[in-house]
Amino acid sequence: MAKSPLEYIESLPREIIYTILIICLAVPLVKPLGLPVPISSRVKEWHQYVEGLPDGAYVLVSVDYGVGSLPALEPFMVATLHDLFERNVKVVIMTLYSDGPICYESLITKVNPDAYGKQYGVDYVFLGYIPGGETAMKAVAENLHAAVPTDYYGTPLNQIPMLKDISGASDFAMIISVTPSGDVAQGWIRQWVTPYGITYMSCVLAMMMPTMEPYYPAQVKALTDAGRAGEYEYLIGKPGSGIRKLDAFSVAHIMLIIAIIIANIAYFALKAQKKGGA
Amino acid sequence: MSLAYRRHLPIIITFIMGIIMILQYFIVPKQPVEPYQITMQKVGETLTNWANLLAAFTIGFGMVNIALIHSRHVSRKTPGQWYYSAWLLFVAVIMVIVGIGGEPALGINVSKYQYDWMTTYVFAALSGTMYSSLAFYITSACYRAFRARTIEATALLIVGFITLMSRTPAFQAYLPQVIEVADWINKYIVKSSFRGILIGGALGAILLGIRTLMGMETGYLGRRD
Amino acid sequence: MADIWTECGIWVAAILTIAVYSFAYRDNPLFKFAEHTFVGVAVGYSFVQAIRGVKTFGIDHLTAGEALYIIPIILGFLMYFRYHKTLYWLYRYGISIIVGVGIAASFVRDIETSFLAQIAATAGINIIKADPAATLGNIVFLAAVATTLYYFIFTFPMLHTGRAKTLADAGRWFMMLAFGYAFAKTVVTRYNLMLGRLEFLLFEWLKLPK
Secondary structure (H helix, E strand, O other): OOOOHHHHHHOOOHHHHHHHHHHHHHHHHHOOOOOOOOOOHHHHHHHHHHHOOOOOOEEEEEEOOOOOOHHHHHHHHHHHHHHHHOOOOEEEEEEOOOOHHHHHHHHHHHHOHHHHOOOEOOOEEEEEEOOOOHHHHHHHHHOHHHHOOEOOOOOEHHHOHHHOOOOOHHHOOEEEEEEOOHHHHHHHHHHHHHHHOOEEEEEEOHHHHHHHHHHOOOOOOEEEEHHHHHHHHHHHOOOOHHHHHHHHHHHHHHHHHHHHHHHHHHHHHHHHHHHHHO | OHHHHHHHHHHHHHHHHHHHHHHHHHHOOOOOOOHHHHHHHHHHHHHHHHHHHHHHHHOOHHHHHHHHHHHHHHHHOOOOOHHHHHHHHHHHHHHHHHHHHHOHHHOOOOOHHHHHHHHHHHHHHHHHHHHHOHHHHHHHHHHHHOOOOOHHHHHHHHHHHHHHHHOOHHHHHHOOHHHHHHHHHHHHHHHHHHHHHHHHHHHHHHHHHHHHHOOOOOHHHOOOO | OHHHHHHHHHHHHHHHHHHHHHHHOOOOHHHHHHHHHHHHHHHHHHHHHHHHHHHHHHHHHHHOOOHHHHHHHHHHHHHHHHHOOOOHHHHHHHHHHHHHHHHHHHHHHHHHHHHHHHHHHHHOOOOOOOOHHHHHHHHHHHHHHHHHHHHOOOOOHHHHOHHHHHHHHHHHHHHHHHHHHHHHHHHHHHHHHHHHHHHHHHHHHOOOOO
């Protein structure tokens, strides 16, 4: 039996839904609408904490994501590293994900520390993947040199100028983690914030924000989600992938809201029709 | 006797490891001064590093598991599957060979370009795409299932709409009031509910931890003997 | 030469991306091929990282003179016996160290982080504020924490019956509103992920102007 138009709209074939979604996401990427970029208080707060770092401060940046969530998290991480490299701070980068090194290679190519006059081993270093999850965080906090004998490239840590006098968490002014995992984000609080009181800034996927909210602002000083990368890029004047996505977000979200409203109208209209028919 | 070293001894080891870590937490201050504190700190650090090393071994389990399952498909020539399994094993072996030759820390450095190529254009591309394809399903789920059938569902829908609007740059720019409403919901309803869930979850996790250390939860030991 | 391989790589990545997305329309051999390629590459990469981890965190310590590291190295290799029919129990020694250390390191700190600190933060709220919306919000906040915790008390069934059920229902309502919020955030996350891949297809593969 052929479907009525209302029935068809109420149970629209998924192929049509998917095609509309792709158009709504792709077209604004190619032809931006030029909508204004409002900057949220969370991003401003994040930037303020980075701005407030004293000269020579050590910052641990943990690239706690794998290649699966790289498209979502990398723009924010790139913007953070741009912000850090503009200052006279030492950046120690590590990862708790086995495919984190791939993400690091992609990220560092985009950031290009050479453009800031930063030298590997003097201004920044990459420790590579440290297995163990929370026990890795604990090990690095207690005794960096015992936990990580060499950097990602195989150089012993005691031969890396910026790490010679670093023993553990108490030598760091800040820890920044960008991760899709609530467990990892919470693990840093347990192993670095609670015992050592280190300033902790966490960027998670938007869907993990509710699970991290209870820790903000007492334990997580700055908490934001990766979808705000465009705002951060705009704030620090380093436009990139994040800003390009903002117009696509607008169109796709509006499309979804309209689609749900249409689906509900169709549902109630069908219900009324059936009641009237009965 | 055999149960003693197959089951009981591992449980005792778990208990001892746990007790040492707990003692380290309670006995060792931030700056250990007493000899027993320094010893305890050293022991704790060593065991933590051992655990990390053992965790490194576990990453290789996937390869062994997959190799066992798919080699069985190939040897039995499972219809409609065996050629996919053969391809999978071939790709895995190539990745291992290229990786051993290209991973910087291993120091061999003969296939760095090939390793980077495979990780960037095959692994990263596939992984990112797999994870992102959920966007399709969530959209069709929203369209088909989000109905204001009951008061609860309507309330959920309204909060969802407000949140979505607050994360839409167009609304942020032209209707900023929606951000204030969403922020209020986040600050007072979301944060509080998730705090309640967090406290309850933390209680559960702590109790599960104690039960595991005491040998009452033995799921990590695998199959029953 | 490198440029040809880079271009080749971009085409391979694009074809694999489209193959995975084709599953959204229907299951097909191209998707199966991409799926098996992904699993193969992923396990191969993980195995390489396992080798690197054992070398960096084990063998390097051993060659530096820390002889005790021979113990976890041996236990680590014994862990691979989990796939053996009769000697599977050998893997339990390694896993018991991981579990013992990991669980204890986590839960002792969790008491402070996720339990005491959260209770202290809730108890320390100044309810009355100059802004009426904030005052209302604080009252709602305390009510939501209390009723959400109340909802999860299943030990005494009478707490979920009769008049007492109102408190549990209130907790359920607060959680539902919170999950509505979380669901919308999930949509944002998924679209963010998909936009990343679409950017690759449009700007790196099709080379459309940015």
